[in-house]
Amino acid sequence: MKALLLRDIRLAVRAGGGFGLGLAFFLIVVVLVPFGVGPDSGLLAVIAPGILWLGALLSCLLSLDRIFALDWEDGSLDLLATAPLPMEALVSLKALAHWLTTGVPLVLASPLFALLLSLPVEGYLPLVISLALGTPALSVIGTFGAALTVGLKRGGLLLSLLVLPLYVPTLIFGAEVARRGAEGLDTGVPLAMLAGITFGAIALLPFASAAVLRVNLR
Amino acid sequence: MELNVTGLSVARGGIPVLEGLDFTLHAGEALILRGPNGVGKTTVLRTVAGLQPPLAGTVGLEREAMAYAGHADGIKTTLTVRENLEFWAEIFATGRIDAALAAFDLVGLSDRAAGALSAGQKRRLGLARMVVTGRPVWVLDEPTVSLDASAVALFAAAVRTHLAGGGMALMATHIDLGLAEARILDVAPYRAKAPAHDDFDGSFL
Numbered sequence: 001m002k003a004l005l006l007r008d009i010r011l012a013v014r015a016g017g018g019f020g021l022g023l024a025f026f027l028i029v030v031v032l033v034p035f036g037v038g039p040d041s042g043l044l045a046v047i048a049p050g051i052l053w054l055g056a057l058l059s060c061l062l063s064l065d066r067i068f069a070l071d072w073e074d075g076s077l078d079l080l081a082t083a084p085l086p087m088e089a090l091v092s093l094k095a096l097a098h099w100l101t102t103g104v105p106l107v108l109a110s111p112l113f114a115l116l117l118s119l120p121v122e123g124y125l126p127l128v129i130s131l132a133l134g135t136p137a138l139s140v141i142g143t144f145g146a147a148l149t150v151g152l153k154r155g156g157l158l159l160s161l162l163v164l165p166l167y168v169p170t171l172i173f174g175a176e177v178a179r180r181g182a183e184g185l186d187t188g189v190p191l192a193m194l195a196g197i198t199f200g201a202i203a204l205l206p207f208a209s210a211a212v213l214r215v216n217l218r
Numbered sequence: 219m220e221l222n223v224t225g226l227s228v229a230r231g232g233i234p235v236l237e238g239l240d241f242t243l244h245a246g247e248a249l250i251l252r253g254p255n256g257v258g259k260t261t262v263l264r265t266v267a268g269l270q271p272p273l274a275g276t277v278g279l280e281r282e283a284m285a286y287a288g289h290a291d292g293i294k295t296t297l298t299v300r301e302n303l304e305f306w307a308e309i310f311a312t313g314r315i316d317a318a319l320a321a322f323d324l325v326g327l328s329d330r331a332a333g334a335l336s337a338g339q340k341r342r343l344g345l346a347r348m349v350v351t352g353r354p355v356w357v358l359d360e361p362t363v364s365l366d367a368s369a370v371a372l373f374a375a376a377v378r379t380h381l382a383g384g385g386m387a388l389m390a391t392h393i394d395l396g397l398a399e400a401r402i403l404d405v406a407p408y409r410a411k412a413p414a415h416d417d418f419d420g421s422f423l
Contacts, residue, residue: 002308003304003305003308003309004305004309007294007297007305010297010301011294011296011297014296014297071292073290074290074291074292074293074294074295075288075289075290075291075292076292076293076294078269078286078288078290078292079286079287079288079292079306079347080309081269082267082268082269082281082284082285082286083306083309083310084282084309084310084311085309217269217270218269218270218271
């Protein structure tokens with residue numbers, strides 16, 4: 001199991017693996033927003049939590065179709081399906097590798113990007129906590145979407161359409177934690193909801209992903 | 219150990235292609251499936267390997283006994299030959315890749331990126347994975363595509379070693395491997411009749 005995780009991370013960071021893709025997209029969104037809405041730091045501070053969460057979500061979405069598509073194209077997915085590794089473990093490891101190569105860099109870079117949008121200083125910690133807690137849900141839900149569309153040529157559009165509605169609750173509660181934190185309010189309730197969504201997704205979705213992957217490999 | 223396939227019917231894309239297939243494979247035996255293109259050889263092999271369920275009939279061994287090699291080799295082009303094989307050795311918890319490298323004459327290439335290999339060398343790497351799996355039944359779909367004559371001889375020798383160790387091999391191929399002991403089964407007579415088929419396949423139940 002460790003071998004699969006290490007292989008996926010190694011493939012992601014080697015040439016053409018798309019490791020920096022999400023991070024670069026996040027940076028572009030955050031840098032361009034002040035050009036679009038104007039340099040008023042008061043206004044930026046108000047919209048910063050929402051923009052940062054939206055940017056993180058979209059950069060996550062960008063790399064979803066790579067989760068299974070590459071393994072499907074070169075035949076490794078068939079071979080992994082016949083390997084002594086339960087399909088549920090396979091999809092969980094794929095989601096974990098996606099989170100480690102996409103979610104974690106976003107979480108680590110978010111304070112820097114928050115600075116670009118003049119987020120109030122008390123909002124930094126809630127922002128990082130909400131992203132750290134919310135991005136695993138994005139990876140797990142995205143893996144489910146990727147399993148549904150595996151085998152479709154250029155299934156990226158369908159994948160986005162399937163996954164975006166499922167991302168809405170995570171976005172609402174994640175951005176709410178960051179907004180309340182920035183305004184110095186209590187973040188307990190949205191944080192609990194966000195944690196619930198994430199742990200629920202981690203507990204249940206691998207079974208659904210494994211089931212649709214089995215059907216798609218027939 | 220023996221592989222006992224009885225009354226196997228298989229479907230491709232919801233349409234039955236072969237039905238009533240029976241064969242038995244004992245330890246140390248090889249069976250070659252023959253038949254025209256599109257008759258369903260690949261579908262039979264995928265069913266035996268456990269990648270899709272049969273329409274009817276049984277495959278007498280659990281899928282954990284099978285090692286499958288399809289048309290695609292499952293090679294990661296940015297990893298080296300050694301890294302590719304070591305990955306599978308760890309997944310299958312066998313940990314020995316030197317024999318596999320030697321069997322397919324890949325020792326000299328072991329530190330080269332797999333993307334820089336020729337088509338025949340890639341195929342040899344894909345077949346070397348079968349040695350690494352350590353599983354008793356090899357299920358091979360057109361294993362000799364893009365191999366030259368000497369590589370085909372290497373492959374035949376690897377299959378013979380596997381059979382001598384009590385393994386089994388089930389393969390679909392059109393060329394003569396020089397495996398005189400292998401039995402040949404022509405699957406064309408088992409072609410499915412025009413279907414009185416309920417096309418609700420229950421996949422989503």
